[in-house]
Amino acid sequence: MxxxxxxxxxxxxxxxxxxxxVPMMRYQNPFQLLMVVILSAQATDISVAKVTDQLFKRYPNPQAVIESSPEEIESYIKTVGLYRNKAKYIYKSSCQLLEKFDGKVPSTRKELQSLTGIGPKSANILLNVAFNQEAFxxxxxxxxxxxxxxxxxxxxxxxxxxxxxxxxxxxxxxxxxxxxxxxxxxxxxxxxxxxxxxxxxxxxxxxxxxxxxxxxxx
Known part of the structure; x- marks a missing residue:
């Protein structure tokens, strides 16, 4: 070494x-980035980019997500690897955002990692890219x-x-x-x-x- x-x-x-x-991920706010980060696990940037426009339009915020269902979310992301699990993560994390964080993506590592589908890597990306905090x-x-x-x-x-x-x-x-x-x-x-x-x-x-x-x- x-x-x-x-x-x-x-x-x-x-x-x-x-x-x-610079980050290749397309997003306009922390919630969109949260969804992109979830989708990006074991998937290519190209496959994720192909679904984000329609996904963002249908689900502009966590409230829109929970008024939907994991099955409907699947229909928007089915070309992305592991889409069934990722649809569940997007749905569950949106529920958690509304229940615990007033519908806003939190800006601390501990709170981010409390969300379904967000591990250390994803939390660091959100901290650095969405909130301009020092993270690797x-x-x-x-x-x-x-x-x-x-x-x-x-x-x-x-x-x-x-x-x-x-x-x-x-x-x-x-x-x-x-x-x-x-x-x-x-x-x-x-x-x-x-x-x-x-x-x-x-x-x-x-x-x-x-x-x-x-x-x-x-």
């Missing part, structure tokens, strides 16, 4: 490759990158990956790092035919990395 300084260097180099990376989400791309580049051990859990990354880079970079790593994971450090060897700057002189290195200097 890399030293803290070397691991930080690798993450910063990935951020330099994608300095303008670990999805499959981030996990693959961190393991392949020895930022963490091969058997590291998502919680361990989150802990490691948030310990070695400042909190103000967490959101940027997450977005850059997603782009890097989709285009370069892919699950098949990795192209990381085409970017030697990730690996060069790791023994001589300046511990005061900052992405802001780039």
């Amino acid at each position: 890399l030293t803290n300084e070397a691991a930080q260097h690798v993450i910063y180099e990935i951020m330099k490759l994608y300095p303008d990376a 989400a670990v999805d499959t791309h981030v996990a693959r990158i961190c393991k392949h580049h020895k930022i963490v051990e091969e058997n590291a859990t998502p919680k361990q990956i989150e802990k490691r990354v948030t310990e070695i880079i400042p909190a103000k970079y967490w959101g940027r790092a997450h977005q850059s790593m997603i782009s890097f994971g989709k285009e370069i450090c892919t699950s098949r035919n990795m192209k990381c060897h085409d970017y030697p700057q990730l690996y060069e002189n790791l023994e001589e990395v300046d511990p005061t290195d900052s992405i802001d200097a780039v």
